[in-house]
Amino acid sequence: MKPRALALVHYPVLDRRHDVVASAVTNLDLHDLARSAMTFGWSRFYVVTPVEEQQRLAEKIREHWCQGYGAVYNPDRRQALELMEICPDLDEALRRWEDWTGERALPVLTGAAVQNGMSCQQCRDLMQDSPLLLIFGTGWGLAPPLFERGWPTLEPIRGAGTYNHLAVRAAAAIFMDRLSENRI
């Protein structure tokens, strides 16, 4: 399997009224996604926001845990947050990931409302040949323009009924687990 990365997008995403907005960075999103990525052996975690103040906030969190007091207080957290990079937009994240892998990457979009997405098994097959960049939205999900780029999508996580309001922290953990090689 080729290396894998994830991107957490804060713009363009939807808010609860389905307007396109830039969402705020949530501290626990960064920690949880970094720890899940580290657990499942994913190589990079791109935090995407064009808002400079938010970029600084994310950078401050990263620095605290990677170089500051946090690195001494909790070295496990350091290892995870070292996977994190802050990017102004998704194209920059994709560019950096392709630079990192030296290969053409496979960007894949996720969302609770995705129709006709591929299964995790189909995605795992593609991951044999291309480094995956799995893309998650914050707020009420990735905005429509991202779905017009011709990138493949992943079938949403279906539970027992019609309720499909998982936290992005939970959805990302489940997808990373489902897309792992040593899946039982």
Next chain:
Amino acid sequence: MKPRALALVHYPVLDRRHDVVASAVTNLDLHDLARSAMTFGWSRFYVVTPVEEQQRLAEKIREHWCQGYGAVYNPDRRQALELMEICPDLDEALRRWEDWTGERALPVLTGAAVQNGMSCQQCRDLMQDSPLLLIFGTGWGLAPPLFERGWPTLEPIRGAGTYNHLAVRAAAAIFMDRLSENRI
């Protein structure tokens, strides 16, 4: 499959120095675990803390989303948080769960350091006959006395390497997914 519930324990748990402590309730734990439980069709979510102030905090969060402004603002959140009950200790959670199901429950402990735990497949087999109460610890995990009660344990989530520091929000989501019936 019989009904399933989860418990999130704030005492007795370990802190980073492996002392037994009561941890503080984290707002996002309640939301994330409730939303995951709702997604996967679990019936109850017991928040366990003996600290009265913390019980009041958890109750306040529940009320805000179930009866207050939050119930109107975000009805999806309401549905999820209605699964939540606050208990002073794990025995009370188990008692309430047995009252709810009218059957003898199957308490199962989780933890990143569990040795010789059963697989999710083995657990799913037991879940055909008994209502599961899946127990998660906050902080640095459930304290040793809980592991001396003779309850079965679940094999930790293994990723790509030795790193095993998933957030409880992520671990709970992955286990609920792995223990679901319509697992792919």
